[in-house]
Amino acid sequence: MSKPSEWWRNLPTTSFGSSHMEERLAGLIIAGRKRATVWSGQEDNPTKPGMNWVVTANARPVAVIETLSVGQCHFDAIDADFAFEEGEGDCGLAYWRIVHQAFFEKAGNFSPSMILWWEKFALVEVLDADLAARGEAMVALDEADAAELLANQP
Template sequence: MSGTGILLQPDDYAQANRFAFGDSPALADELLALVLAGTKTATCGALAHFGAGGEPLPEVGRQDVVLDGSGRPAAVIETIEVTIRRFDDVDAEFAHAEGEGDRSLAHWRREHERYFRRNGGFALDMQLVCERFRLVGRFERDRG
């Protein structure tokens, strides 16, 4: 089994923040698969979408429940680093850690520009919350 084989109990994470990666059920499932395989160990979001009614800013040491595309708890990740940086300051190392596509900076920039344009706007100097995380474990899920 790739990634961590630790099976978690949902009741242990009843109070945890819950979220799905991406902006569609298909993308949520695709990115979750990368997390479970150990390929995706980083993520980012527009700083403007955090706080004041949005998602809480990630904090080092916090554990969050990752949902699949159907909204079911799938895994728990723990934040190990949080930085704020401009879109155009994201480097190849971070793009590789995001684990998407061919893992290149060019792919990261192209796909993240598309994502941010779909979700409220894009600018080269927009501030991003860049988070690195580790997979804590997964929830047993009905495959049906």
């Protein structure tokens, strides 16, 4: 049985990363590359397994995801498997640590032992065909940015 058109309209919304990264991270989700995320353990946890969310990019709905699992851990306990699931850059742990440390430092709350919420999710539906059409290009851009960042590390 198919779902009615715009069945997702009353779902809660979420976005990923800072405002300048929302579209790229949403593109990685739609491309099937990004299947996990983290946020500061100082923030509330609005999600639980089985919940559906509308992912937005620049305030427009682009996809629906379903939370599969959620929990907490320390920043420095994130492992290579989770970094791979998060799907950003080269999907490696070194890249994950560099960009997430910078993100949390900018927010003013980084510590290697800081508590994070983590979530694994699945793509349920693509709502933005234009963003989906650019998915491979967004993955390539993210990989290129990661290669440049990692090449410039001491």
